[in-house]
Amino acid sequence: MSSMLFSDYSSSTTARFLPFSRSRLRVDGAVFCRRLLGPLHVRPPISVSLRTTLTVHSSSSSSPVISATMGTGTSAKIIDGKAVAKIIRDEITAEVSRMKDAIGIVPGLAVVLVGDRKDSATYVRNKKKACESVGINSFEVRLPEDSSEQEVLNFISGFNEDPSVHGILVQLPLPSHMDEQSILNAVSIEKDVDGFHPLNIGRLAMRGREPLFVPCTPKGCIELLHRSGIVIKGKRAVVIGRSNIVGMPAALLLQREDASISIVHSRTKNPEDITRQADIIISAVGQPNMVRENWIKPGAVIIDVGINPVQDEKSPRGYRLVGDVCYEEACKVASAVTPVPGGVGPMTIAMLLSNTLSSAKRLHNFQ
Amino acid sequence: MSSMLFSDYSSSTTARFLPFSRSRLRVDGAVFCRRLLGPLHVRPPISVSLRTTLTVHSSSSSSPVISATMGTGTSAKIIDGKAVAKIIRDEITAEVSRMKDAIGIVPGLAVVLVGDRKDSATYVRNKKKACESVGINSFEVRLPEDSSEQEVLNFISGFNEDPSVHGILVQLPLPSHMDEQSILNAVSIEKDVDGFHPLNIGRLAMRGREPLFVPCTPKGCIELLHRSGIVIKGKRAVVIGRSNIVGMPAALLLQREDASISIVHSRTKNPEDITRQADIIISAVGQPNMVRENWIKPGAVIIDVGINPVQDEKSPRGYRLVGDVCYEEACKVASAVTPVPGGVGPMTIAMLLSNTLSSAKRLHNFQ
Numbered sequence: 001m002s003s004m005l006f007s008d009y010s011s012s013t014t015a016r017f018l019p020f021s022r023s024r025l026r027v028d029g030a031v032f033c034r035r036l037l038g039p040l041h042v043r044p045p046i047s048v049s050l051r052t053t054l055t056v057h058s059s060s061s062s063s064p065v066i067s068a069t070m071g072t073g074t075s076a077k078i079i080d081g082k083a084v085a086k087i088i089r090d091e092i093t094a095e096v097s098r099m100k101d102a103i104g105i106v107p108g109l110a111v112v113l114v115g116d117r118k119d120s121a122t123y124v125r126n127k128k129k130a131c132e133s134v135g136i137n138s139f140e141v142r143l144p145e146d147s148s149e150q151e152v153l154n155f156i157s158g159f160n161e162d163p164s165v166h167g168i169l170v171q172l173p174l175p176s177h178m179d180e181q182s183i184l185n186a187v188s189i190e191k192d193v194d195g196f197h198p199l200n201i202g203r204l205a206m207r208g209r210e211p212l213f214v215p216c217t218p219k220g221c222i223e224l225l226h227r228s229g230i231v232i233k234g235k236r237a238v239v240i241g242r243s244n245i246v247g248m249p250a251a252l253l254l255q256r257e258d259a260s261i262s263i264v265h266s267r268t269k270n271p272e273d274i275t276r277q278a279d280i281i282i283s284a285v286g287q288p289n290m291v292r293e294n295w296i297k298p299g300a301v302i303i304d305v306g307i308n309p310v311q312d313e314k315s316p317r318g319y320r321l322v323g324d325v326c327y328e329e330a331c332k333v334a335s336a337v338t339p340v341p342g343g344v345g346p347m348t349i350a351m352l353l354s355n356t357l358s359s360a361k362r363l364h365n366f367q
Numbered sequence: 368m369s370s371m372l373f374s375d376y377s378s379s380t381t382a383r384f385l386p387f388s389r390s391r392l393r394v395d396g397a398v399f400c401r402r403l404l405g406p407l408h409v410r411p412p413i414s415v416s417l418r419t420t421l422t423v424h425s426s427s428s429s430s431p432v433i434s435a436t437m438g439t440g441t442s443a444k445i446i447d448g449k450a451v452a453k454i455i456r457d458e459i460t461a462e463v464s465r466m467k468d469a470i471g472i473v474p475g476l477a478v479v480l481v482g483d484r485k486d487s488a489t490y491v492r493n494k495k496k497a498c499e500s501v502g503i504n505s506f507e508v509r510l511p512e513d514s515s516e517q518e519v520l521n522f523i524s525g526f527n528e529d530p531s532v533h534g535i536l537v538q539l540p541l542p543s544h545m546d547e548q549s550i551l552n553a554v555s556i557e558k559d560v561d562g563f564h565p566l567n568i569g570r571l572a573m574r575g576r577e578p579l580f581v582p583c584t585p586k587g588c589i590e591l592l593h594r595s596g597i598v599i600k601g602k603r604a605v606v607i608g609r610s611n612i613v614g615m616p617a618a619l620l621l622q623r624e625d626a627s628i629s630i631v632h633s634r635t636k637n638p639e640d641i642t643r644q645a646d647i648i649i650s651a652v653g654q655p656n657m658v659r660e661n662w663i664k665p666g667a668v669i670i671d672v673g674i675n676p677v678q679d680e681k682s683p684r685g686y687r688l689v690g691d692v693c694y695e696e697a698c699k700v701a702s703a704v705t706p707v708p709g710g711v712g713p714m715t716i717a718m719l720l721s722n723t724l725s726s727a728k729r730l731h732n733f734q
Contacts, residue, residue: 198576202569205619206611209565234634236641242622244573252572255609255630260641262629263622267601274603274627 077228077336079303081220084227085346089134092353096135099357099366107360108137109167109193109352110159114152114178115145120171127169130349136356139165149178153186160188166363167193167356190363193355195219196245204252212362213355218250220347221282221303222257228336230280230301232257238278240264240271240291240324246284246305254280271295283324293329302330302337305344444595444703446670448587451594452713456501459720463502466724466733474727475504476534476560476719477526481519481545482512487538494536497716503723506532516545520553527555533730534560534723557730560722562586563612571619579729580722585617587714588649588670589624595703597647597668599624605645607631607638607658607691613651613672621647638662650691660696669697669704672711 100106109131113124124140131138141155152170159165168191174180189197195204195213203209225232237259241247251261259280264271272295275281283291284305296302306324323340330337338344361367467473476498480491491507498505508522519537526532535558541547556564562571562580570576592599604626608614618628626647631638639662642648650658651672663669673691690707697704705711728734 198569198573199566200569201572202565202567205568205572205615206565207609207615208611234636242574244575248572248574255632258632258634260629260631260635260638262627262641264627265622265625267625268627269601271627274629 076302076331076334079224079228079301079336079338079343081224081338081343081346084224085220085350087227088223088347088350088354089130092136092350092357093134095357099360099364100135103364103366105360105364105366106135106137106164107167107356108139108162108165109169109356110139110141110162110165111169111171112141112143112152112155112159113171114143114147115175117173120173124171127349127352130353131356134353136353137164145175147175149183152178152183156183156186160186160191163363165191166360167191167352169194169352191359193352193359195249195355201244201249201252204249204256207256213359214253214351215245215249216348216351216355217246217284217305217344218253218282219351219354220344221246221250221305222253223351224303224338224344224347225280225301228301230336232259232280235259235279236262236277237280237282238262238264238275239282239284240275241284241286241305243284247282250282250284250305254282281325285324287324288322289324289326291325291330293326293333296330296333298333299335300333302334303344304330304338304340307340307345443669443698443701445698446591446595446668446703446705446710448591448705448710448713451591452717454594455590455714455717455721456497459503459717459724460501462724466727466731467502470731470733472727472731472733473502473504473531474534474723475506475529475532476536476723477506477508477529477532478536478538479508479510479519479522479526480538481510481514482542484540487540491538494716494719497720498723501720503720504531512542514542516550519545519550523550523553527553527558530730532558533727534558534719536561536719558726560719560726562616562722568611568616568619571616571623574623580726581620581718582612582616583715583718583722584613584651584672584711585620585649586718586721587711588613588617588672589620590718591670591705591711591714592647592668595668597703599626599647602626602646603629603644604647604649605629605631605642606649606651607642608651608653608672610651614649617649617651617672621649648692652691654691655689656691656693658692658697660693660700663697663700665700666702667700669701670711671697671705671707674707674712 096107109127111124111127113120128138128140139159143151143155156168156170159168168187170183170187172180174183184196187197189199189212192200193213195211195215200211200213203211204214232254237254239247239251239254239261242263242265247263247265251263255261262274262278264274268274272292275291275295276297278297278300280301280303281291281296282303282305286306286308288306288308288310302325304323304325308322308324309319310322312318312320321341323343325337327337327339463474476494478491478494480487495505495507506526510518510522523535523537526535535554537550537554539547541550551563554564556566556579559567560580562578562582567578567580570578571581599621604621606614606618606621606628609630609632614630614632618630622628629641629645631641635641639659642658642662643664645664645667647668647670648658648663649670649672653673653675655673655675655677669692671690671692675689675691676686677689679685679687688708690710692704694704694706
């Protein structure tokens with residue numbers, strides 16, 4: 001099991017699609033899956049009103065964001081992350097507007113970008129666009145690759161002091177001559193919208209404490225469960241992967257909601273045996289199609305965080321994106337599953353906007 | 368499942384023995400256990416050299432701190448917490464002496480006690496004695512019950528600044544008119560030897576980060592495993608209880624050591640099914656004899672953190688102490704088990720002394 005293959009290393013990802021790279025490709029799982037199932041094609045979620053759906057998962061019957069799959073041999077509902085993210089962004093737009101009208105304050109997100117990485121520039125541009133779409137102000141600093149750590153720290157310090165900035169993001173990765181940890185630690189805990197500060201993580205882990213921010217991707221996973229009407233309390237939940245940015249905080253969040261959690265990782269023997277006990281699976285390891293049919297308890301709910309490029313010569317790009325979970329197989333066994341792409345991905349940026357709005361509300365004491 | 372019944376609410380407990388109180392007693396498990404097994408009497412660990420032991424657990428063959436049980440129907444080794452704690456205290460005594468000789472610095476622990484609770488006074492006295500026994504200086508402030516929060520904060524502030532103080536403990540519980548959280552938060556992170564600060568817990572949860580201090584009781588549990596030669600890496604570990612002071616940090620510590628963890632708590636359905644999968648069980652819930660034979664996989668290792676008083680009219684005190692785990696049954700199934708008392712209890716204070724020494728070394732940059 002590897003670390004995450006996310007290409008946007010900060011949690012606040014607009015597009016985590018990674019240009020295909022042979023050196024990073026892991027095809028074993030995908031190839032095996034394809035041999036069993038024929039050519040893999042991600043089935044686009046078909047949005048149908050639940051009123052007309054025949055096989056609705058009982059716990060999700062009130063949800064407008066679950067679509068039914070169609071065709072033979074599949075029964076899982078598709079959790080439509082794009083649709084949920086759209087609803088949340090609309091809610092944020094309304095709240096930003098209400099806040100502006102009431103107290104004249106517009107939430108602001110600052111992004112610090114160092115160097116000329118094209119992928120990083122794309123992510124920053126997407127974040128900026130997302131802010132604009134909901135009425136959040138965005139601020140951007142671009143520094144050359146050979147900037148000093150002190151120059152970066154000076155800008156962070158400025159944003160920490162700036163009352164029009166309510167969230168600060170440092171786009172990762174930073175150039176290798178910089179100490180990532182000391183730069184991230186410089187971001188004020190009150191503006192750390194990524195939620196990665198150890199103080200936030202500690203509060204997340206502790207009963208009776210509240211984090212100022214919850215990391216965006218795991219927050220998005222839980223929000224998908226909530227908005228799909230899936231009950232968490234009392235359920236067995238297995239998180240695959242223990243990264244600081246997804247797996248570990250996702251497990252802490254599930255436990256806060258009274259799930260009984262197990263965490264599976266690269267040192268786990270027979271991970272499928274543990275995973276097969278789960279009512280809810282969150283997978284975040286970056287291994288294409290690792291979770292197979294025999295890992296999944298019939299009726300389980302699957303949140304697939306992985307976005308993995310696998311070689312596909314039929315695709316004009318030469319690659320396609322798959323999750324950690326073998327989607328076609330999951331559709332046959334699970335009761336609900338997120339697609340890749342279009343599942344967790346769109347939620348991450350929505351949660352970043354949500355965190356920025358919450359920060360502005362807290363800093364200006366606006367309910 | 369209840370919260371912990373520990374009577375010393377800080378982790379740094381010398382004696383957590385609780386005078387029997389009918390109102391707090393939970394006898395169901397104990398009564399049931401006694402009906403099956405006849406009168407319960409905690410078997411004192413019999414220290415025998417492992418060279419003369421016939422049935423030594425393979426992973427513990429190099430350990431001088433595991434004793435064999437004797438008698439028919441029992442096979443588990445007893446993990447002798449008193450013996451391990453003694454070894455650690457001797458090591459600390461030697462290190463304190465070496466530090467004093469080398470740089471003239473003696474580690475110091477300050478304890479703040481507010482009010483007249485007899486049990487709290489006993490715990491503070493025991494901590495003081497423990498410090499003296501290893502050569503650590505102890506400082507104590509006793510304030511009357513009706514002191515103001517500000518008075519307590521002033522003393523904490525003084526200890527924060529005092530270079531001869533390397534660890535600060537606030538004895539809990541505090542009088543009800545005080546805000547416990549704000550008082551605990553006032554303790555400098557660099558002197559928080561209890562390790563309960565959210566920043567410490569966050570670092571404990573995160574890969575690649577190191578906490579300044581690890582909470583004493585869970586640290587003691589892991590130390591018992593280490594010193595008993597029990598391998599953690601790759602094992603299935605179940606933690607029963609998710610308290611901030613024991614269960615949650617114990618799970619995080621086990622995961623740092625590459626165990627695959629599951630956490631069982633009051634909302635878990637069929638906790639015995641999950642627990643029975645564990646190679647290592649840490650129980651910290653305060654339910655007498657809750658973990659029965661059918662919860663335990665043959666050969667599992669059990670660390671029992673619970674110290675629960677149950678009514679016993681034959682005892683001169685009218686009560687006796689039992690763990691969360693039905694000891695007699697565990698001895699038949701497990702490969703190793705901690706007794707109650709004499710298991711985890713003595714380790715907590717040893718870890719407090721260890722944390723105070725580490726703090727002094729760090730603050731004075733002494734290796």
